[in-house]
Amino acid sequence: MPENLRIALLTYSTKPRGSVIHTLELAEALQALEHHVCVYALDKDGSGFHRALSCDYELVPAYPVSGGVDNLIRQRIQEFVDYLSDSHLQARAYDYFHAQDCISANALLALRDRQKIPHFIRTVHHIETYNSPYLRQCQDRSILNPDLCLCVSQYWQSALKQQYGIAAPRVINGVNLDRFSVHPMEQDQIVKQQFQITGDPVYLTVGGIEPRKNSIALLHAFAQVLAQYPHAQLMIAGGATLFDYQDYRDQFFAEVETMGISVGKSLLLPGVIPDAQLPALYRLADAFVFPSVKEGWGLVVMEAIASGLPVITADQPPFTEFLSPDQALLIDPASPNAIAQSMLNVIQPAVRTSLVKHSRSLCDTYTWAASAKMHIKEYKTLYARNSLSS
Template identity: 65%
Template sequence: MIHPDRPLRIALFTYSTRPRGSVIHTLELAEALHQQGHIVCVYALDKEGQGFGRDLSCSYHLIPALPVQGGVDYLIRQRIQEVVIFLDNDPLQDGSYDIYHAQDCITANALILLRDQSKIPSVVRTVHHVEAYNSPYLRECQDRSIDRPDLCLCVSQHWQQAVQQQYQIRPDRVINGVKGDRFSPVSTVRQAQIQQTFGLYGSPIYLTVGGIEPRKNSILLLKAFAQVLSDQPQAQLVIAGGATLFDYQSYRDEFFARVQALEIEIGRSLVLPGVVSDADLPALYRSANAFVFPSTKEGWGLVVLEAIAAGLPVLTANRPPFTEFLTTGQAVLVDPEDVGAIAQGMLELSQPAVAQRLVQASQPILQHYTWERSAHLHVAAYRKLLRAKP
């Protein structure tokens, strides 16, 4: 039996080193757990061989993710095996960890294989959201990654209920957080450099983070922006990010065909900076006038918290999980399938009085979502698992 007060040895696993929501969640959780005195190590599949692009106070291991010949099913199989092989040859495994915690389907499947071979004691899995995969193999991997762990966690009430209904599992609830000091609205020298680098001189500048892909609702956002341009010809839409495991090329092709048909000039009205470094992201938020995120499916929407911390008025979808922490007094909530509503909402955000009211009303949200609190909730869940399965 582990003494209830002794620090835990925790291994956190993520499928990438690129700045996606669950990856950032992993790194920030690791830092917060480390600051609370626990022994933490992050394991991450690293495709580019460039690491996280940020310093970590805790230990970490980068798992080489080699090129794949074949479709997405082959990709997932290979990535699972790369994690298994790496851990089988990890000299630190001799000391083992108390907790093996996966933040995604890939690393969860790898840990389940190792647990079933009695090489690790148990598996924790955070389900950020459930995907509707077309591939039977991917559906099987996702189902196994949710149904087979010893402990399941969710960051939102919406997905907690969805997992309970679909899998008859009651996940423990944890939360996301945000570093208010990192994303504060205070201007910096780097902000001016970012504006110059990307040509951010629009009036107003609408920012979204997450790249061009279906669940980010990029095409409908683009159509809405085309309507906004008729009222605000100097406006700019900045779509940052884009690192993803899956190939959305057909959707991207349709997006750029719409750009051409709508005669929106890339580099002037539409700015596509791609993946922005971790160090530059706060300055990019500060360079914008409003944050627009009419996503159709999110585990939580970590970027929304970051935008609020940066002092931006926010537009997002009028559906969970956003409505779990935002009201109509704190953000412009719109039907993400309604182009006209998105456009009208964007125009509302550009009104100084509306923007000021939303920013002021949304700031109190931040005190409820800190990584320190998230770490405490995780430790409570970990210790419950350890008591149940010593």
């Protein structure tokens, strides 16, 4: 096995979703260990990544799609395959091809079947529940067929074993302390004015409006908070996704209207946040509220902790794998009342101070440098296994 590896990391988007952030941070951490990394990402609007990278990258053109989500996924897989079938890929002689999602894993599977690449790896961030038979088949292929399957939590490690019979080594996520910190920056006040953050208190969540983020339950909880703190604000940042949650969004906004919550005043919906502004957003909030019902791990929770915020999140895996009750307020995500009570409790000075104090040590454990070293160990294991079988 060569000392300095050449690694191709593939991700389905250039937008700042969890697995995309994982890909970019891992790529830069591997590059810092003196390996050569290139990120391949589907780019549907030609805008590229939301931030500059210290490693190489290739933007794979992704074109408009007619039809439903099945057609979308078929086309996205084929776009990856067509781009990677170009002779330039083999000319780079990568040692490892590593997919971070179902789409790129299916593309690498097609390339391996055509003997364009010798093997590939996939990280499973979480397992989706699809209604579409085609999407279920895509997911199954992307999990069952890689030469090595990794995962990011004990919860999904157990799920992979139970549902697929796969023993997937676990690799960790991290947090970038150069980006997320408690230290105020000049741009904080600019961001505050731009997004009209004037609330007292200000609650932040990141991930957009969608079912697994439990947005409607959070909205009902916030309505209860407003009854006691009429100047409170809830900011829901983010929202770029492959899937259409329009029915859920319609229900969310119908509830907003019914409850008389003012969008733009009490409820702030800035959409996808430019990468340079996201750290400021955390620092401008009083608490981070994340009652999600399904996550691969919860990168945004660690970003909030690194930014000095007390956290409220679901009392279930994967959050309970790395958060104890003295590090976060762990609540029943199905109960708006429980969420609301925690939102009221978390802004009490003694509660806030204790949570921030006890959670801070997590930033020393979950680092991208440690994650990169775990990945190299797994790459070496795959290399040794392939050497024995050849």
